[in-house]
Amino acid sequence: MNAGYTDLAKMIDHALLVPSLTWDELEAGCRLALAYDVASVCIMPHALARCAQLLAGSTVRASTTIGFPPGGQTTAAKVAEARRALADGGEELDRVVNISRVLSDHWAYVRDDVRAVTEEVHGAGKTIKVIFENCYLDDGRKRRLCEIAGDLGCDWVKTSTGFGSGGATEADVALMRRHAAPHVQVKAAGGIRDLDGLLRMRDLGCTRCGSSRTREILDELNVRLGRPAIDPGAPAGPAGGYCAARSQT
Numbered sequence: 001m002n003a004g005y006t007d008l009a010k011m012i013d014h015a016l017l018v019p020s021l022t023w024d025e026l027e028a029g030c031r032l033a034l035a036y037d038v039a040s041v042c043i044m045p046h047a048l049a050r051c052a053q054l055l056a057g058s059t060v061r062a063s064t065t066i067g068f069p070p071g072g073q074t075t076a077a078k079v080a081e082a083r084r085a086l087a088d089g090g091e092e093l094d095r096v097v098n099i100s101r102v103l104s105d106h107w108a109y110v111r112d113d114v115r116a117v118t119e120e121v122h123g124a125g126k127t128i129k130v131i132f133e134n135c136y137l138d139d140g141r142k143r144r145l146c147e148i149a150g151d152l153g154c155d156w157v158k159t160s161t162g163f164g165s166g167g168a169t170e171a172d173v174a175l176m177r178r179h180a181a182p183h184v185q186v187k188a189a190g191g192i193r194d195l196d197g198l199l200r201m202r203d204l205g206c207t208r209c210g211s212s213r214t215r216e217i218l219d220e221l222n223v224r225l226g227r228p229a230i231d232p233g234a235p236a237g238p239a240g241g242y243c244a245a246r247s248q249t
Helices: 005-009 023-036 045-055 075-087 099-103 107-123 139-151 170-179 195-203 214-225
Strands: 012-016 040-043 061-066 092-096 127-131 156-158 185-189 208-211
Touching (some): 012 023, 023 045, 040 045, 040 092, 045 061, 061 075, 075 092, 075 107, 099 107, 107 139, 139 156
Parallel strands (some): 012 040, 040 061, 092 127, 156 185, 185 208
């Protein structure tokens, strides 16, 4: 393992997207992310303003989701979500493509939908991740989405929401890294539950991984590096997606 603590911690977007998380658990999750000095906290939109307040002055970014998780919201609704998120202090926005339109090969619609939110976010000087939800797509459509994201100058392409029927796979990450433009980074999400999983995704070209298992991953990293344990000062809250067995973004 040829990476230090910061290199790997700054790959993690700490996910706080379980609908049943309480306010106390959301705040504890933000404090955990601060203690472990990860890349960002990806939190439910209603808690983004508080998240940004808690992270202010740190190197941990406040992020949230747009059109999440189904992607079927209208473009106008996604743009409105993005504007609200930016006003609430969002620095990175993870937005879902319209999966129905992708599967229908309505590529002009898909491109316009991605463009509208990207222009809103980039106009505010912030960054955007485009979520494909790969478990529903064939490889040809994944490649086409990579091309669209590259043409529109998106910052990341992302495998999944973590709430579909499947999360990140090594094959999908390799495909996305191969077909995404050099300026587009790759984020893996869904099912990354341990340090070895994070390392595999890094080796495939990911620069970010979304996980609710941040504490477990980075505690194991500290053990392997012989570093002291980190005390986040508060419990992290439950992991998982809509059910305990499913990891989210």
